[in-house]
Amino acid sequence: MGFLEQFVHNGRALLGHRSKAILLSGAACFGAVLLVQRVNSRREQKKRILEAQRRREKSFQVAERALLEYKQSHPMTNALYILSLSLSELTKQLQESALSPEEVFYTYLEKTLDVHQKLNCCTEIILDSFEQLKTIGSCKRGILYGVPLSLKENLLLKNHDSSCGVVKYLNQPADDDCVLVKVLKEQGAIPFVRTNFPQALLNYDCSNPIYGQTLNPHNLQKTAGGSSGGEAALIGAGGSVIGIGTDIGGSARIPASFCAICGFKPTAGRLSSKGCKSIFRGQKTVLSTPGPMARDVDSLALFMKAEICEQMVFLDPTTPLLPFDEGLYQSRNSLRIGYFDCIEQTPTSPSMTRGVQEVKALLEQAGHTLVPFTPVRILDMAELMSKGALADGGATFLQQLEGSPVDPVLHAQVAMYRLPICLRKVLAFILKPFVSFPSIMLIYHSFRSAAGVWKLHASIEVIFMRFSVSQWRRLNLDVVLCPIIGPAFNFCYCGKLMSMVPHSMTYNLLNFCAGVVPVSTVTEEDERNLCHLDKGGWFNRVLKKAITGGVGLPVAVQCVALPWHDELCLRFMKEVEELVKKARKDEGANANGKVYLIYDFH
Numbered sequence: 001m002g003f004l005e006q007f008v009h010n011g012r013a014l015l016g017h018r019s020k021a022i023l024l025s026g027a028a029c030f031g032a033v034l035l036v037q038r039v040n041s042r043r044e045q046k047k048r049i050l051e052a053q054r055r056r057e058k059s060f061q062v063a064e065r066a067l068l069e070y071k072q073s074h075p076m077t078n079a080l081y082i083l084s085l086s087l088s089e090l091t092k093q094l095q096e097s098a099l100s101p102e103e104v105f106y107t108y109l110e111k112t113l114d115v116h117q118k119l120n121c122c123t124e125i126i127l128d129s130f131e132q133l134k135t136i137g138s139c140k141r142g143i144l145y146g147v148p149l150s151l152k153e154n155l156l157l158k159n160h161d162s163s164c165g166v167v168k169y170l171n172q173p174a175d176d177d178c179v180l181v182k183v184l185k186e187q188g189a190i191p192f193v194r195t196n197f198p199q200a201l202l203n204y205d206c207s208n209p210i211y212g213q214t215l216n217p218h219n220l221q222k223t224a225g226g227s228s229g230g231e232a233a234l235i236g237a238g239g240s241v242i243g244i245g246t247d248i249g250g251s252a253r254i255p256a257s258f259c260a261i262c263g264f265k266p267t268a269g270r271l272s273s274k275g276c277k278s279i280f281r282g283q284k285t286v287l288s289t290p291g292p293m294a295r296d297v298d299s300l301a302l303f304m305k306a307e308i309c310e311q312m313v314f315l316d317p318t319t320p321l322l323p324f325d326e327g328l329y330q331s332r333n334s335l336r337i338g339y340f341d342c343i344e345q346t347p348t349s350p351s352m353t354r355g356v357q358e359v360k361a362l363l364e365q366a367g368h369t370l371v372p373f374t375p376v377r378i379l380d381m382a383e384l385m386s387k388g389a390l391a392d393g394g395a396t397f398l399q400q401l402e403g404s405p406v407d408p409v410l411h412a413q414v415a416m417y418r419l420p421i422c423l424r425k426v427l428a429f430i431l432k433p434f435v436s437f438p439s440i441m442l443i444y445h446s447f448r449s450a451a452g453v454w455k456l457h458a459s460i461e462v463i464f465m466r467f468s469v470s471q472w473r474r475l476n477l478d479v480v481l482c483p484i485i486g487p488a489f490n491f492c493y494c495g496k497l498m499s500m501v502p503h504s505m506t507y508n509l510l511n512f513c514a515g516v517v518p519v520s521t522v523t524e525e526d527e528r529n530l531c532h533l534d535k536g537g538w539f540n541r542v543l544k545k546a547i548t549g550g551v552g553l554p555v556a557v558q559c560v561a562l563p564w565h566d567e568l569c570l571r572f573m574k575e576v577e578e579l580v581k582k583a584r585k586d587e588g589a590n591a592n593g594k595v596y597l598i599y600d601f602h
């Protein structure tokens, strides 16, 4: 090789090495930048979460100090008595000045602080409530004058964050209160505490990376349910007399069932949703609504009466001028009631079925007419719920979680939404002959066109009129009695059991009103009957694991009425509550296998 050739060869080799080295070092730099970015964003996440946790702790400390100061000059001798009063009794005593707003406020504050220590159910004590308490005398004519009230964290509150458990929503305080809170303040209520929820709200467990897991007041090894689980736990343990949850698939009703309280999902639109934060705005196929949660049905009715007023319509003209019909709520004529104790291809626990059967017998004895009702097109409805609520294939849900650690309660859902659509379709095809529900989920979590959305809405209209309403009319029904998901699950099972959601979400899809009343507790026999779940496929076996060890936990039933028949639904719930209470008195609190109310606060 000549000198020139040698020179060119060496030069090439050098350049080859060099470009490789340049490429390699470029890639290394890029990787390092990504790593640094990732570490920084994790650090930023942690920082924001810690700040939020500190704000929460601070609010508790300030509240504890205020409570201590109050107690030094006011011995709280009435505490047990105040905590035992129902909302109607409490409002009466406050209006007659037999109790002062201060003693009621501090009594509930003390109880809340105690309950929160055990259950981790609150996200913040609302410190503005101390100021509101000072001027509350000006609201003496309000229906809820002096009543302390709890709020789920996603209800907007001026100058406070509504994080929904998502880091990117932190440090974004609201400009104003939501409409419901504005109205309640005018009615004399004092919002004093905000409550916990599952991350991103689309789950019926109750844990998020900012505020942690809320425990069930009746068994600390079980979830309080969700998404309004903090409310249910707090109210169930006696720390609040009335609270507000939100419900797009059972969020006010399922935790009520898990924690032995009453929860009501009004017809969407009856109460204002303005300022109720949701994880995906603009989704209108399955409607979310706020709803009250309390220890008894009268409290739910009183709440509705307080909210439904001219001011609500003024602040939110999308709500109807339809005053609360007290006469209908108080009426006691006999009802024609459709009933069912399970639904097609949807896991149902033994205690859910027993609860319905026992309440059915009580209603019959009381002179009501009970008519077997077979809910039709449940699979079609499940498909429509899935298509509607997750029309984007879960993309928005995943987007909102970006920049947040994902809570373990969401792992099953997130894993599903992360699967590429084509893989979902292949899986759905393979699974379809064996289990129809997962196939539905996998196929229909796909992106839709506008025409697809219109077609979807048309299908919902058909199901609503042709199958649901016409069936009610043919049987001449006033209301329907049916199961609600329960008893309370072990942690992290709710995301694996979305197949149970049709028990509650059907009434969001159809926009019927529905409420939940606790009626019994899980018996040894219910627990033995769990063996029947071994036969019914994969989801039934998961359900068995989720609810094993539930003896003594609350069992509830669900009462349903047609859209805009909210007063009738509440009136039916009241009937169930009264009959169950009476049966309890007649049969003794521990009658095995019999219906009884487990937590009687009176």
Ligand SMILES: CCCCCCCC/C=C\CCCCCCCC(=O)NCCS(=O)(=O)O
Pocket (backbone or CB within 6 Å): 154, 201, 202, 203, 204, 226, 227, 246, 247, 248, 249, 250, 251, 252, 277, 278, 279, 288, 289, 382, 383, 385, 386, 389, 390, 437, 438, 440, 441, 498, 499, 500, 501, 502
């Ligand atoms: C595998 C069976 C398929 C059945 C159909 C399931 C459809 C699932 C579609 C979406 C997931 C829904 C999540 C259900 C939990 C709802 C909890 C809830 O109500 N959250 C309240 C959210 S709100 O925006 O605050 O109202």
